[in-house]
Amino acid sequence: MSGQVPPLAVSGVGFAFPGRQVLADVSFEVAAGEFVAILGPSGGGKSTLLRLIAGLLPPSAGEVKVAGERVRGPRRDVGMVFQKPTLLPWRTALDNVLLPAGFRRGASKAEVARAEELMVAVGLPDAAGLYPAELSGGMAQRVGLARMLLHDPDLLLLDEPFAALDAMTRERMALVLQDLWLARPRAAVFVTHSIPEALLLADRVLVLSGRPARIQADWRVELPRPRLTETMAGPEFNQLALALRRVFDEVAA
Amino acid sequence: MRRLWNLLPPLVTLGLILGAWHLATGPTGLPSYLLPGPAQVGRALWGGFADGSFWPHIGFTLTSTLVGYAIGSVGAVLTGICVAESRLFERFVYPYIVAIQAAPKVALAPLILVWFGFGLASKVVLVALICFFPLLVNTIIGIRAADRELIEMARSFSRSPVFIFLHVKLPAAAPAILGGLQIGIVLALIGAVVGEFVASDRGVGYLIGSATVNMNVSVMFAGVIILSVIGMAGSSIVQALQRRIIFWQADRSAPPPSET
Ligand SMILES: Nc1ncnc2c1ncn2[C@@H]1O[C@H](COP(=O)(O)OP(=O)(O)OP(=O)(O)O)[C@@H](O)[C@H]1O
Ligand SMILES: [Mg+2]
Numbered sequence: 001m002s003g004q005v006p007p008l009a010v011s012g013v014g015f016a017f018p019g020r021q022v023l024a025d026v027s028f029e030v031a032a033g034e035f036v037a038i039l040g041p042s043g044g045g046k047s048t049l050l051r052l053i054a055g056l057l058p059p060s061a062g063e064v065k066v067a068g069e070r071v072r073g074p075r076r077d078v079g080m081v082f083q084k085p086t087l088l089p090w091r092t093a094l095d096n097v098l099l100p101a102g103f104r105r106g107a108s109k110a111e112v113a114r115a116e117e118l119m120v121a122v123g124l125p126d127a128a129g130l131y132p133a134e135l136s137g138g139m140a141q142r143v144g145l146a147r148m149l150l151h152d153p154d155l156l157l158l159d160e161p162f163a164a165l166d167a168m169t170r171e172r173m174a175l176v177l178q179d180l181w182l183a184r185p186r187a188a189v190f191v192t193h194s195i196p197e198a199l200l201l202a203d204r205v206l207v208l209s210g211r212p213a214r215i216q217a218d219w220r221v222e223l224p225r226p227r228l229t230e231t232m233a234g235p236e237f238n239q240l241a242l243a244l245r246r247v248f249d250e251v252a253a
Numbered sequence: 254m255r256r257l258w259n260l261l262p263p264l265v266t267l268g269l270i271l272g273a274w275h276l277a278t279g280p281t282g283l284p285s286y287l288l289p290g291p292a293q294v295g296r297a298l299w300g301g302f303a304d305g306s307f308w309p310h311i312g313f314t315l316t317s318t319l320v321g322y323a324i325g326s327v328g329a330v331l332t333g334i335c336v337a338e339s340r341l342f343e344r345f346v347y348p349y350i351v352a353i354q355a356a357p358k359v360a361l362a363p364l365i366l367v368w369f370g371f372g373l374a375s376k377v378v379l380v381a382l383i384c385f386f387p388l389l390v391n392t393i394i395g396i397r398a399a400d401r402e403l404i405e406m407a408r409s410f411s412r413s414p415v416f417i418f419l420h421v422k423l424p425a426a427a428p429a430i431l432g433g434l435q436i437g438i439v440l441a442l443i444g445a446v447v448g449e450f451v452a453s454d455r456g457v458g459y460l461i462g463s464a465t466v467n468m469n470v471s472v473m474f475a476g477v478i479i480l481s482v483i484g485m486a487g488s489s490i491v492q493a494l495q496r497r498i499i500f501w502q503a504d505r506s507a508p509p510p511s512e513t
Contacts, residue, residue, distance in 0.1 A: 054409050076411045086406040089501040090424045100410040103420075131501055151410055 005068035007032055007155050007187035008053065012062030014212070015048055022048050024212035025062070030155075033185040037192055037202035039248060045213040046191040047083055050157050053189065054080050066155055079153030081161040083191075085140035087132040093143045094119065094128040100151035111150065118146040122176060123169075137164040142173065149180060156181070156188035163193065171229065174200050182226060195241050195248070200227050205244060209251055216251035219244060289471040297471035298478065311479060313455040314445050317373055318483075321380025322441040326434060329385045333392025333430075338418065347393075354386045359447050366452045376448040376456070383444035388433030395429025396422050428502060431495040438487040446480060457483075 008030040015023040022045040030036050040046050051057045053064050055071045055078070064071040066078060079100075087096045094104065097115040101107035107115070119128055122142040132140055141164050148156065161177075162170040174197055181188060181201075192198050198205050199221055207217040221240065223231060231237055271291050277283055278290035285293060301307035335342045336350070362379055369375035399422040407417045449458025457476050464472035 051405075056405050056409060074409050074411050078409075080406075080409045082402065082406055084402060086400075086402050088403065088421065088424070090427075090499075091420075099407070099412070102416070133501060147410075 004032065006030060006065075007067055008189065009065040009068075010049075010053065010062070011065070013049075013052060013059045013064060014061030015045070015052060015057065016060050016212075021212040023052075023059075024214055026208070026213070026215055027062070028206060028215055028218070030187045030189060032187060034203050035181060035185075035188045035190065035201055036204045036206060037190045037198035038206050038208050039192060039195065039198055039244075040208035040213065042193070044209050044211075046208055047159050049208065049213075050080065050159050050189065050191060053155075054078055054157055077154040078157060079148040079151040079155075080157040081141075081144050081148045081159060083159040083163070085132070085135075085137065085144050085164075087135075087140055087143055089132050091131075092128065093124065093130050093132070093135065093139075096132070096143050097146045097150055099147055115146065115150050118149050119143075121149075121180060122146045122173070138162075138166070138169055141165065145173070145177070154186055156186060156190075158188065158190045160191050160193065162197070170194075170197070171200075171232075175226075175228070177201065178226060195244050196232060196237075199223070199237060199240055199244065200232060207248055207251055217247045219247070286468055286470060289474060293471045294474040294478070297469075298475040301472070301475055307460070307475075307479065310455055310457050310460045311483075313373070313453075313459075314442075314449065314457040314480075315483065317376035317380055317448065317456070318441045318445040318487075320373075321377040321444065322384055322437060324377065325381035325384040325441070326388055326437055328381065329388035329433070329437075330392050330430060333389045334396065336389075337393045337396035337422075350386070350389060354390060358383045358386070359444070362447050362451045366448070371452045371454065376445050376453070379448045380441045380444040384437035384441045387436045387440065388430070391429045391433030391436075392426060395426030398429065399425035428495075428499050431491070431499060435488065435491045435495065438491050439484060442480065442484050442487065 006029045010029070011027045013023060013026045014021070026049065028036075038046055038049070048057070052059050053066070053071065055064075055073045055075055058072075066075055087093075088099070091099070091103065094112075094115060097119060098104055098107045098111065101111040101115075104112060116128065119125060122145050124139060124142055124146070127135065127139060127143070132143075135143065141161055145158075145161055148158075158177075162173050165173060178201055190198070190201060202221050205217075205219040205221060206215050207219075208214070209216050223237065223240075274291050278285060278288050278293075282288075289297075332346075336347055337343075358379075361382065365379050365382070366375045369378050403421050403425070404417055407421050412420075445456065446458035446461075449456035450462050453459045457479055461473050461476035464470070464476065
């Protein structure tokens with residue numbers, strides 16, 4: 001805000017796969033310490049947008065700036081949790097968390113300790129030595145979350161990180177994520193299908209839809225933090241969810 | 254106890270085959286210059302090992318097989334890496350690899366013998382050439398088949414291309430490479446024996462060839478049995494290696510496969 005360079009600025013971004021325009025003229029900024037959720041229909045281009053921001057794909061129009069610099073490729077200060085677990089099958093869970101540090105052998109003592117701490121934080125205290133084939137989908141996804149947090153980026157990108165989890169674990173993980181984020185608030189873009197999850201976590205909700213997709217709505221969520229399970233039961237939360245649902249149905253129709 | 258029990262059925266089969274063989278070659282059966290009985294073959298095997306006359310042949314065949322296999326395999330993996338990782342290399346070389354892959358390399362055996370002489374060198378070259386191509390193609394396919402999403406993930410964490418090659422692409426290609434090594438070890442032995450058939454004064458292939466000239470069918474059988482044992486041993490070693498190296502592909506929850 002206040003005249004500073006925003007951690008993320010997306011301006012006029014368009015993207016097309018061969019024969020198919022996915023995104024058109026997408027523009028938004030994320031302020032320092034702001035948690036932004038992106039809601040949108042399946043196949044709408046949310047993952048594509050995150051890959052553009054991560055520098056994994058070049059936009060066909062417009063530009064993405066991270067910390068004021070135009071993104072030309074993956075950056076060290078950006079970390080991503082992918083929609084699929086994307087773990088190396090030949091590495092243990094702990095080694096997978098330590099991938100950004102060069103695995104256990106390349107990592108410092110402090111990094112290994114931090115990785116173990118993060119495994120506990122995401123609820124996998126006993127999974128360090130397990131291989132991905134021995135993890136459930138939800139456990140694998142939590143390893144992916146721990147890996148991104150070990151990387152300790154200034155800009156967090158999360159692509160439906162909890163979609164594979166059961167409803168209860170999902171809510172618990174959202175609260176864990178909130179805690180980890182509150183410990184060091186930073187810019188975050190969180191893609192989700194779930195309106196309650198977006199409201200639980202986000203300072204702002206963007207709705208991305210249409211063919212090609214654009215930002216159709218930009219909502220502020222003024223609920224106090226830390227938000228708790230009880231927050232979700234409150235009337236204010238439910239009214240917001242309902243209103244957001246109406247907006248979503250309207251623009252995504 | 255269980256293992257012994259598992260061994261029983263194949264042993265019963267073996268007994269039945271030996272029995273039938275024995276009957277077929279008895280006084281009323283086939284003449285021994287066409288098909289010697291199991292006892293005769295056994296005597297030929299025993300005699301060849303007891304008087305030490307088999308050992309130099311076995312040593313020669315093993316040497317050419319293993320040296321040629323090692324050279325061909327290392328060459329194939331390194332070339333495969335270059336082709337899979339370098340667009341330029343691929344465009345210049347790949348069409349020829351595909352073309353040569355289709356040609357039967359054993360047909361080159363006489364030419365190779367002319368070029369490299371009748372000794373060990375020509376056998377090594379033939380073996381290397383024969384096991385080179387299947388492994389090369391497997392290496393290329395294996396590296397190319399590496400999960401794009403895993404590569405993208407590693408890129409997103411700013412991992413270097415070398416890191417991505419070593420820790421993402423190469424392990425992803427390991428099953429295909431080991432498959433190529435498995436095919437290669439069998440082909441290597443074939444290459445060595447063909448080389449010895451064409452021209453050699455040593456080796457198990459030579460042993461079989463010269464026994465043919467003398468109509469010593471028992472020794473021919475002994476040679477074939479020796480080659481089979483070498484082939485099976487090589488195959489099992491590569492298989493054991495395979496299980497150790499690509500452990501993550503095994504279903505860890507399932508009980509280990511009951512093999513003999
Ligand atoms: N590699 C690709 N090549 C061609 N088209 C692609 C590719 N990846 C995605 N697409 C197309 O781009 C569109 C957007 O895909 P994207 O994965 O961004 O959607 P999404 O919003 O993340 O969907 P979901 O919520 O289901 O994950 C889809 O229609 C998809 O078919
Ligand atoms: Mg997606």
